[in-house]
Amino acid sequence: KMLVTKIFSVILVIISIFLLIFSLTYFILPSTMLSRGNKTRLYNIGLPNYEIGESIVRISVFYECLCPDSRNFFQNQLLPTIMKMPENITTDLIPYGKASTEIVNNRTYKFQCQHGPSECRGNKLHGCIVNMIEDNLIQVKIISCMFNEYNMDAELIGQECMERYNIDWTPIKSCADNDEG
Structure with missing residues (x-):
């Protein structure tokens, strides 16, 4: 019975971490786009910066x-x-x-x-x-x-x-x- 409780707790912690990362990435820290001239830069915390607007x-x-x-x-x-x-x-x-x-x-x-x-x-x-x-x-x-x-x-x-x-x-x-x- 104790083993089942430990496994359940570990699964619950893993799911909680996943939901936290997911919500941080998509809801709490959304991407922002800033424009300067013909360049648009996409900023997202934890991700590299991407320039769009110059590529064909x-x-x-x-x-x-x-x-x-x-x-x-x-x-x-x-x-x-x-x-x-x-x-x-x-x-x-x-x-x-x-x-x-x-x-x-x-x-x-x-x-x-x-x-x-x-x-x-x-x-x-x-x-x-x-x-x-x-x-x-x-x-x-x-x-x-x-x-x-x-x-x-x-x-x-x-x-x-x-x-x-x-x-x-x-x-x-x-x-x-x-x-x-």
Whole structure:
């Protein structure tokens, strides 16, 4: 009986120490953020200081132009995030997703896309947009705009979205019509 009481007491002490450390870390001594210019420093007692605001985060996104999950990610996560801090994020947008590629006669490529030929065409247009427009924020804005019309005519909606940002559609279409796309 005494052994059980000792074990119970030890367990109770361990749990109490854990709860004390947890409450100190998350409730009593919370992090404070101080800003100076473009630097933000995170202070937390017992932890090293981290500077944020100077680093660039690279986000690579493999997606499909007709995929509802891709659409959701662009419109509800990527675009709102990059709009808040465009100078801290660079993107690698890869409109390929679950496509497959076949090399025909050792010189041309044939693509098969999960959602059919219209998705392959849309992916080509997206690829040309990414390759021809250097500004990451504009890329994400245009592609998010194109996602506004699900099951869209990629040519029509692409041209409309490009016009919103005063960018000529002709080179994008030409790219997608040729081997470059």
